[in-house]
Amino acid sequence: MSKLYKPDILIVGSGFFGAVLAERLANISNKKVLIIERRNHIGGNSFSEVDKKTNIEYHKYGTHIFHTANQKVWDYINKFTEFNNYRHQVLSKHKSKVYQMPINLETINSFFKKNFSPIEAEKFILNKTKKFKNYKHKNFEDKAISQIGKELYNAFIKGYTQKQWGKKPKYLPESIFNRLPIRYSYNEDYYQQTQYQGIPKNGYKDIFINLTKNKNIRIKLKEKYNLKYKIKPRYLTIYTGPLDSLLNYKFGKLEWRSLSFKKEVKKTRDFQGTSVINYPDLKNKFTRVHEPKHLHPERKPFNSNQTLVIKEYSVKNDNEPYYPINDEVNRIKHRKYKLEASKIKKFEFGGRLADYAYYDMDMTISAALKKFEQIKKKIK
Numbered sequence: 001m002s003k004l005y006k007p008d009i010l011i012v013g014s015g016f017f018g019a020v021l022a023e024r025l026a027n028i029s030n031k032k033v034l035i036i037e038r039r040n041h042i043g044g045n046s047f048s049e050v051d052k053k054t055n056i057e058y059h060k061y062g063t064h065i066f067h068t069a070n071q072k073v074w075d076y077i078n079k080f081t082e083f084n085n086y087r088h089q090v091l092s093k094h095k096s097k098v099y100q101m102p103i104n105l106e107t108i109n110s111f112f113k114k115n116f117s118p119i120e121a122e123k124f125i126l127n128k129t130k131k132f133k134n135y136k137h138k139n140f141e142d143k144a145i146s147q148i149g150k151e152l153y154n155a156f157i158k159g160y161t162q163k164q165w166g167k168k169p170k171y172l173p174e175s176i177f178n179r180l181p182i183r184y185s186y187n188e189d190y191y192q193q194t195q196y197q198g199i200p201k202n203g204y205k206d207i208f209i210n211l212t213k214n215k216n217i218r219i220k221l222k223e224k225y226n227l228k229y230k231i232k233p234r235y236l237t238i239y240t241g242p243l244d245s246l247l248n249y250k251f252g253k254l255e256w257r258s259l260s261f262k263k264e265v266k267k268t269r270d271f272q273g274t275s276v277i278n279y280p281d282l283k284n285k286f287t288r289v290h291e292p293k294h295l296h297p298e299r300k301p302f303n304s305n306q307t308l309v310i311k312e313y314s315v316k317n318d319n320e321p322y323y324p325i326n327d328e329v330n331r332i333k334h335r336k337y338k339l340e341a342s343k344i345k346k347f348e349f350g351g352r353l354a355d356y357a358y359y360d361m362d363m364t365i366s367a368a369l370k371k372f373e374q375i376k377k378k379i380k
């Protein structure tokens with residue numbers, strides 16, 4: 001890149017938030033965009049690549065299922081990829097037996113060895129939960145038990161949550177937990193509310209290549225941004241990284257849970273029959289096992305006699321942020337960072353890291369499209 005290159009807009013981070021804004025700013029506003037990315041690839045946490053040993057595509061930062069009920073987002077993203085017809089299903093292995101998730105009529109009947117109708121199952125669970133409805137302690141455990149009862153909680157939620165957050169659920173605030181979906185039907189479609197779903201036929205990386213295919217978009221990998229960054233854009237910097245590191249941790253570190261992954265090649269055509277199985281029991285250190293070939297049943301390696309299996313471990317690592325620890329202390333810290341960042345001139349921020357939030361991909365795309373509408377007037 002020439003030393004004299006001065007972009008109109010500098011975008012920090014090449015995940016969905018940064019890439020969608022780059023695409024809009026270059027294609028619609030005809031602006032020169034420079035994306036800088038600290039990693040050696042574009043795509044942020046949605047990035048996928050092909051495993052060299054097995055030729056199977058996997059999602060480097062955990063299995064990503066695209067699902068949305070937002071027509072605008074669906075129409076937009078379909079300009080950059082085609083999706084296969086994958087429908088997500090989640091299973092959970094407790095004491096060597098596999099159950100359906102979220103908890104549904106099949107899970108209840110199979111777990112309690114019953115043959116309930118929907119109404120009978122509802123009454124049965126109500127009977128188990130009613131004495132816990134007015135729970136005293138405002139913690140995760142009491143809230144969960146009040147919704148699904150002790151037995152299902154102990155089997156499927158307790159150990160999984162402890163591994164995921166590194167703390168016993170009775171010491172977790174109830175605020176990090178919303179609602180455990182429990183279905184009194186046999187519907188096991190994980191994302192039943194979102195009519196659009198699938199995996200990009202050519203993988204996620206391909207979406208990012210297509211989003212940034214414009215001669216006015218340049219990308220610089222392995223480049224970390226800070227406020228003294230050498231390139232100053234004509235109009236605006238759009239920052240999609242964490243705010244605490246940007247502002248030198250002046251209000252302290254924001255805490256995150258992180259993940260680590262262990263890949264293994266298994267000499268079998270099909271290891272577990274599905275893309276993801278949860279492991280809630282504490283005897284297993286990992287939380288989930290992924291088998292990515294199931295995300296692409298339409299592809300050739302699906303029938304090969306080997307498969308890629310990835311174990312997922314939940315770890316504490318604020319430097320590789322995955323899930324925000326959304327408690328009161330961190331929320332207050334983040335509010336201070338947001339206020340401070342909003343005072344920086346010619347500077348906008350957004351995306352999951354800067355907002356210290358969990359966003360699905362469709363929410364991220366929708367937020368980026370809205371951000372574009374706000375800033376396009378300012379940069380004419």
Ligand SMILES: Cc1cc2nc3c(=O)[nH]c(=O)nc-3n(C[C@H](O)[C@H](O)[C@H](O)COP(=O)(O)OP(=O)(O)OC[C@H]3O[C@@H](n4cnc5c(N)ncnc54)[C@H](O)[C@@H]3O)c2cc1C
Binds near residue numbers: 362
């Ligand atoms: C384990 C896991 C599973 C998920 N599964 C799903 C799913 O199934 N379906 C779904 O819809 N969503 C899923 N998501 C959410 C999805 O990953 C996010 O919606 C998406 O990644 C958000 O995009 P983003 O651009 O905001 O952030 P990111 O994708 O994190 O991109 C931010 C980029 O900024 C870069 N960056 C940060 N700081 C700097 C700096 N100082 N200088 C240069 N570059 C910097 C980072 O390296 C990164 O590439 C999942 C998330 C996780 C954690």
